[in-house]
Amino acid sequence: MSEACAARRERLRERCAAAGAAAALVSRPANIRYLTGTAPEGAVLLLAGAATGSKHPDVLYCVEQPGADGGEVRLDDQLRVRALPASGGDPAVAAAEAVAEAGTGSLAVEEHHLTVARHRAVASVAPRTRLADLGSAVEQQRLIKDEEEISALRIAAEIADQALGELLESILVGRTERHLALELERRLVDHGADGRAFPTSVGTGPNSGRPGHRPTDRRVEEGDFLSVRLGASYHGYRCEIGRTFVIGTSPADWQIELYDLVFAAQRAGREALVPGRACREVDHAARQVLDSAGYTEGLAASTGHGVGLEIGEDPQLAPSAMGKLDACVPVTVEPGVHLPGRGGVRIDDTLVVRPEADGGPELLTITTKELLAL
């Protein structure tokens, strides 16, 4: 891990050097974790010597945690940690002071993460340093995952599959959406997750299939659609799975039809996951199945997105998305339809884009997508 992190910082350093920035200040937590293996709250990473080839090590500036167990953090040799006293102010400002002292000419910062006020504070302690924009250089580096990252995602997906599988074996009728969601989250942790990847969504009856639905006190009833969306975080890596079930012995005709349609859309999206394919084409593949059945209104803005250290990473699978898929990029495919007042269906998998020679897209979330009547 620490070697991988050192290599990632080296790549970023080269990129900064090419852009003429002598040093870089990384403040976005997921980016810091990617580059160092850890991300204490409020920490910033100062990537040194980008253009100058200086021998200063990279430094993680963080706030001292009294009673914190130093053993939690494993860092590599080329990275130093500087813990400021808890009342010592913003680590970004401390990093900028070090840059100013070293006389570094320019410093690239994450303008999409740093607030205007922090940017001003950084500038004020380093008045002779030119502040540049690092842009989303680290996010771009994070797009394609190495096998260690994919392995963490694979375990996260296994955990989510297990939690979901156990829930399906229990009695569901009469339980509330909130309780089912909490039960799932407990099981994620039981099976070794760091925690949930995002707030678990459980929708019953008219709430089923609603994107972003937050669990309510509505109880599961006979005849309901039940839609569930959950994910585990494992070593910081987040996966996502969503399934829709029907409660009772036999689904109604409209339920079967709607399920088959969303299933077809989701399959079309999965099959479009080919290296080199435009992201918007993947979205189109799934979306047009729903479109041509007349469900044009009320569809979500995207039918999938990248996952990794964050749950909503690039690439976006959406009509206006730019860019193409690469191999080793994990994404979700999650089309859905919601009929106001009746409910709906959403099917959501996490997959890794792989070339056809390697067997095509690797499905991480393997819970069945048959329409189960529970």
Place this chain on the structure above:
Amino acid sequence: MSEACAARRERLRERCAAAGAAAALVSRPANIRYLTGTAPEGAVLLLAGAATGSKHPDVLYCVEQPGADGGEVRLDDQLRVRALPASGGDPAVAAAEAVAEAGTGSLAVEEHHLTVARHRAVASVAPRTRLADLGSAVEQQRLIKDEEEISALRIAAEIADQALGELLESILVGRTERHLALELERRLVDHGADGRAFPTSVGTGPNSGRPGHRPTDRRVEEGDFLSVRLGASYHGYRCEIGRTFVIGTSPADWQIELYDLVFAAQRAGREALVPGRACREVDHAARQVLDSAGYTEGLAASTGHGVGLEIGEDPQLAPSAMGKLDACVPVTVEPGVHLPGRGGVRIDDTLVVRPEADGGPELLTITTKELLAL
């Protein structure tokens, strides 16, 4: 609620007018919730007509949620909602475009929340509008709570007390920190919380009393200190309670001594909660009890903080804190001592500052602070 929100916006409008800003763009979610009663993800609030006395209504710009249930959001008459299509970009930019169209001369933005990149995007669509800094005007308004807010905090505290009380009645030995934390969070929701106010901390044995400790797989053992810190969120308002217990029939002498010391420090902090008292004096009152017993190393940076729509609000009770306490300000008092390798004690209450004529500080978290042997 909606009347209270309209009145809050009116106060902010007057403040903006006094500062010469014609309109204000509020982007920080807790501030938006305070001013409107709701805060859809990514929404911004455009507070209109600050200096001009214009009759434009305030507008909440948000992103359309397909399948979202419009009935969840109750807004007042003077507030309009403009839902942008999901692919319609940043609501802050849409709001700035409206400002530019209306020819508004100046717009105050939250520079401590808006990123450099978003600020630039806002400026670029409104080139003739002067962007000013709203600063923490809304946060300052949020400091003193009205009785409706305090009532929500009181219920949040009751819920946390109930969840903790139930846990104490169960068998604890042999259970892991993670499980106890999840159990507590489940009970919070059982008793009507929106959810947890912050990640629940459970520390056993050497982990007890560590500030910010994240639950591990360590199991509760005989003779352990067990420290628990949890909070409920109710209608968005967040409280906090922390207690330390001892496992087994009789605490060791060092445990009793340490507990008594932290209890004395916490009581001193509580008793210092008087309107008009400097925040740093409250911190000093608690801290000096620990200091004079020789525990100067490794104390947390603050011994308490405000609570409300966020868990770590102003005021801070810390050595370097500025400002004084006002009546109707809810704060935590939470000193603690952690002895590396042995464990420690932390006692944490949420209280509302009240004048002595009204009976002094109002204790919201009423679980006993006797040293219980469980």
